[in-house]
Amino acid sequence: MSKILKVQNLSKTYRSGEHDLNVLNNVTFEVARGETFAIVGPSGSGKTTLLGLCAGLDTTDAGEIWLCDRNLFDLDEDGRARLRNENVGFVFQDFQLLPTLTALENVIVPLELRGIRNASEQGKELLAKVGLKERSGHYPSQLSGGEQQRVALARAFANKPSILFADEPTGNLDDETGTKIEDLLFELNKEQGTALVIVTHDLDLARKTDKSIRLRSGKIEETVG
Template identity: 90%
Template sequence: MSKILKVENLSKTYRSGEHDLNVLNNVSFDVDKGQSFAIVGPSGSGKTTLLGLCAGLDTTDEGEIWLCGENLLGLDEDGRAFLRNQNVGFVFQDFQLLPTLTALENVIVPLELRGVKNAAEQGRELLEKVGLLNRAGHYPSQLSGGEQQRVALARAFSNKPSILFADEPTGNLDDDTGTRIEELLFELNKEQGTALVIVTHDLELARKTDKSIRLRSGKIEETVG
């Protein structure tokens, strides 16, 4: 299988006052097309920083990242943004829905930005997949946390991404709702062949993925799978 994400000898340091804070140190791993992958670790271990670097939201100090066949080092900010728009989906812990748009409108924003002609029809199909077609006209404030995350999932998969980055996708949800979101993530991952990279502190969730790494103090402590 070809690699959708390849990380080699990645390090990242931030300046904090008079001191350097080494957040990631010599991290290497890869993710195959269609594979589910978890980045696990306690708070402060560098998980979210690593996700941001892999998605091209930040730049590395040392090492290289290949995302969808492109070396991120060779791309400027506009180039990285174009690559994300074409290939990458995101799901966040706090949903990040636009409050003035309905559920359907939130889902179809990425489609409309890409000039898709039947965006509304595709948006309704996606909402139906996550069980929320009957809530299409509701605003985020009228939806529960679980419903908002299901809308966010539908939006993330709207452009049929090659890879989806999910940052603590069940962190703000109760156990039952979180389990349903996990099921949907894996269902859509299999159905669309989208590689899935999940940042989580939840070891049970990590065990459900094809492969995982455990970070501690910015270093890979363990690789499973």
């Protein structure tokens, strides 16, 4: 099975005052196409930093990242942005919906940016899949947290991404709502054949994935699967 994400000997250091803060140290792993993968670890272990690097939102100090067969080190900022727009979806803990747009308008933003003609029809289909067919005209402030995350899921899958990065996707939700969102995330992922990389501190969620790594102090402490 071909690899959609390959991380080799990755290290990242930030300057903090007069000291260097080593956030990631020699991290190596691979994610196959269509595979589900979790990055777990305590706060401060480097999880979110690693996710950002894998998505090309930041640059590495050492090591290589191959995303969708492209070496991120060889791309400039515009090149990484194009790669994300064409291949990557995102789901965040705080939903990141645009407050002045309706649920439907939020979902179709990535489609309209790509000039998709029937964006509205596709958006309505996606909202129906996440159980919000009757809420398409509502604004984020009129939706519950769980409903907002459903909109975010629909938006993330709108471009049929090759890989989706989810950063604590249920972190702001109660247990019952979070479980429903997890089920929906895996269901859409399987339906579209998307690779899924989840950052989470929830070990129960991590156990639902095909593989996982546990970070501690910027190093891989354990690999499962």
